[in-house]
Amino acid sequence: MRQEVRGVSLSGPYLGEREEELVLEVMRSGRLSLGPTIDRFEELLAERVGAPYAAAVSSGTAGLHLLCISAGIGSGDEVVTTPYSFAATANCFVYEGGVPVFADVDRRTLNIDPAAVEAAVTPRTKAIVAVDIYGYPCELDALQRIADRHGLGLIQDSCEALGAEYRGAPLGSHGPACVFAFYPNKQITTGEGGLVVTDDEGAAGLMRALRNQGRAPGDTWLQPRLSLGVSPDFSSGTCHSTAPLSASKAYTLSCSVATYSTLWVTPLMLKDDTYKGCASTLPSTG
Numbered sequence: 001m002r003q004e005v006r007g008v009s010l011s012g013p014y015l016g017e018r019e020e021e022l023v024l025e026v027m028r029s030g031r032l033s034l035g036p037t038i039d040r041f042e043e044l045l046a047e048r049v050g051a052p053y054a055a056a057v058s059s060g061t062a063g064l065h066l067l068c069i070s071a072g073i074g075s076g077d078e079v080v081t082t083p084y085s086f087a088a089t090a091n092c093f094v095y096e097g098g099v100p101v102f103a104d105v106d107r108r109t110l111n112i113d114p115a116a117v118e119a120a121v122t123p124r125t126k127a128i129v130a131v132d133i134y135g136y137p138c139e140l141d142a143l144q145r146i147a148d149r150h151g152l153g154l155i156q157d158s159c160e161a162l163g164a165e166y167r168g169a170p171l172g173s174h175g176p177a178c179v180f181a182f183y184p185n186k187q188i189t190t191g192e193g194g195l196v197v198t199d200d201e202g203a204a205g206l207m208r209a210l211r212n213q214g215r216a217p218g219d220t221w222l223q224p225r226l227s228l229g230v231s232p233d234f235s236s237g238t239c240h241s242t243a244p245l246s247a248s249k250a251y252t253l254s255c256s257v258a259t260y261s262t263l264w265v266t267p268l269m270l271k272d273d274t275y276k277g278c279a280s281t282l283p284s285t286g
């Protein structure tokens with residue numbers, strides 16, 4: 001007898017009339033790259049996750065890559081990370097010549113085990129890249145202590161974890177710079193897209209410059225990495241992450257504010273007049 005097999009989708013974006021309206025608004029505004037829609041998106045998300053600064057980028061991978069550049073990861077530097085994640089978690093520093101050193105995960109959480117991280121640190125270690133796998137927060141406090149003790153950068157890959165909390169506060173509000181991603185299988189979607197959040201104004205300015213080919217915010221001129229305070233080569237190898245947000249991102253970024261697929265974000269939308277009415281388009285959880 002043939003059994004019927006039905007697929008169960010892990011996640012899917014909810015796109016309704018309000019999203020269509022917002023896409024049209026952006027198209028008619030004439031601002032198809034960066035501009036006020038992106039500014040507002042950054043402001044809303046930063047507020048929601050409790051981070052002082054946010055910079056929207058073209059993907060989660062791009063955000064992680066920019067953080068690796070600003071952490072000064074270069075050729076031969078070791079970076080301790082998890083063996084259990086999406087490839088981007090290690091690729092982001094391999095792009096800069098960093099060498100992955102995999103520390104095992106805690107079998108209860110599937111997140112990197114701080115004891116294994118400590119054991120993996122050598123004099124060549126430059127940074128730790130930790131992941132909140134499947135949206136479950138990693139052991140941030142223990143990892144930060146290790147990073148502080150050895151003078152390492154700590155980069156948090158929260159690409160799967162928008163809306164999660166660690167010790168009662170949203171991820172993004174704890175200090176280390178972290179990255180959220182907005183691919184269509186994520187909590188919210190911009191089609192493709194990502195967001196770096198940080199508590200450091202200088203780091204936020206650097207992200208905004210690097211995402212846009214090295215242009216200082218508000219400036220139209222390209223600047224070499226050196227003048228931005230990062231490694232001197234301004235190589236073409238970073239163009240995937242420094243590309244300006246494309247027109248389609250601008251459409252979808254505006255759209256995405258109304259595309260939250262979970263209810264946690266409802267108050268954010270209700271608070272903002274620009275997106276008034278979005279809540280009524282939220283999907284039923286039933």
Ligand SMILES: Cc1ncc(COP(=O)(O)O)c(C=O)c1O
Nearest residue numbers: 059060061086088159160181183
């Ligand atoms: C843990 C993790 N890191 C990084 C990424 C990369 O995000 P993006 O696909 O937006 O580049 C993803 C996306 O699936 C992810 O799940």
